[in-house]
Structure formats: C-alpha cells, structure tokens
Amino acid sequence: MLEDSLLADWVYEHCGSVPFSSLEDPKFDSFLNKIGLPSMDQIDLAGERLNSKYKEARIESEARIHDAMFFQIASDGWKSGGFDNLVNLSVNLPNGSGVFRRAVFTSGYVFSRNVEYVLLETVREICGSNLQQCVRIVSDRLKINCFKES
Incomplete structure (x- = not known):
C-alpha cells in the first residue's frame, strides 16, 4: 500500500526526532486506524525495508563525503550510563x-584516550591516506581536538 510505504519513509527520515517506540503507542495506532491506515508493523520496518534504506543512505552519504574538499567530524557528547550511552558521530x-x-555504544566511564581512538579510526575510514581532508574533530563533552591547527 502506497500510504503505508510513505509513512514508513517518514519514520526513517525522522528517526532522530521520532522514537521508534512511539509506533507501539496505542494512541498512535488509534490515529492510524482513524485515518484509514493499518498499524505500523515494526518487523516490516526493521526488516528488508530498513536494510534497503540503510544501503541507499550509505551510498549517498559516502558520495557526498567523497565529493567534499574537506569536512569535520562531530559527536553529540561522550556521556556514559543510563540512556546516554549512545554517541552519534556525524560528518559536517x-x-x-x-x-x-x-553510532558508538559506551558503558561506564569513557577515557579520553578511547574517545580519541574512535574519532581517529572514523577519520581514517573516511579519508584513507588523505587525513588532511578532515580539518577538525569536535567532541562536546571532552572538547577534544585531535588535529593541531597548522
């Protein structure tokens, strides 16, 4: 069904602001039924459709990074414990x-040396031997800048 596919696309595009668990909310399910849409099937969302979306997004993002003359790596902070144990790394x-x-999962105290290793490994994966393509690394909590300004 086309509407079901459009709703699934919307969930994927807004996954950072729409929690996956909200699809299980009875009020959301009631809303979908009221407008004539079937309930969202999480198995369908997390199966082959998700794999396909991931492959598309990865190809597109790698092409955009490759085409850029330079970029910076940014993280959303290196908190530990509770629900704050997921660090997202993005390329600006x-x-x-x-x-x-x-995304990097952490547990317990995160030593700055571990953070530096993850960030540098991410840069190496993206740049290969051309490390100068990454002009800065920004990490909110530890304020690490692994490259010296030249």
Whole structure:
C-alpha cells in the first residue's frame, strides 16, 4: 500500500526526532486506524525495508563525503550510563549539511584516550591516506581536538 510505504519513509527520515517506540503507542495506532491506515508493523520496518534504506543512505552519504574538499567530524557528547550511552558521530560538510556516519555504544566511564581512538579510526575510514581532508574533530563533552591547527 502506497500510504503505508510513505509513512514508513517518514519514520526513517525522522528517526532522530521520532522514537521508534512511539509506533507501539496505542494512541498512535488509534490515529492510524482513524485515518484509514493499518498499524505500523515494526518487523516490516526493521526488516528488508530498513536494510534497503540503510544501503541507499550509505551510498549517498559516502558520495557526498567523497565529493567534499574537506569536512569535520562531530559527536553529540561522550556521556556514559543510563540512556546516554549512545554517541552519534556525524560528518559536517562545507555546505552546512551533516551526514550521519556511525553510532558508538559506551558503558561506564569513557577515557579520553578511547574517545580519541574512535574519532581517529572514523577519520581514517573516511579519508584513507588523505587525513588532511578532515580539518577538525569536535567532541562536546571532552572538547577534544585531535588535529593541531597548522
């Protein structure tokens, strides 16, 4: 059904602001039924359709990063414990857009050396031997800048 596919696309596009668990909310389910849409099937969302969306997004983001003359890596902070144990790393491009790159799970205290290793490994994966393409690394909590300004 086309509407079901459009709703699934909307969920994927807004996954950062729409929690996946909200699809299980009875009020949301009631709303969908009221407007004539079937309930969202999480198995369908997390199965082949999600894999396909991931492959599309990865190809597009890698092309955008490759085309950029330079970029910076940014993280949303290195908190530990509770629900704050997921760190998102993104690539900020010169045109002001950001591209998601990876999520890192943490547990317990995060040592700055571990943070530096994850950030540098991410840069190496993106740049290969051209490390100068990454002009800065920004990490909110530890305020690490792994590259010296030249």
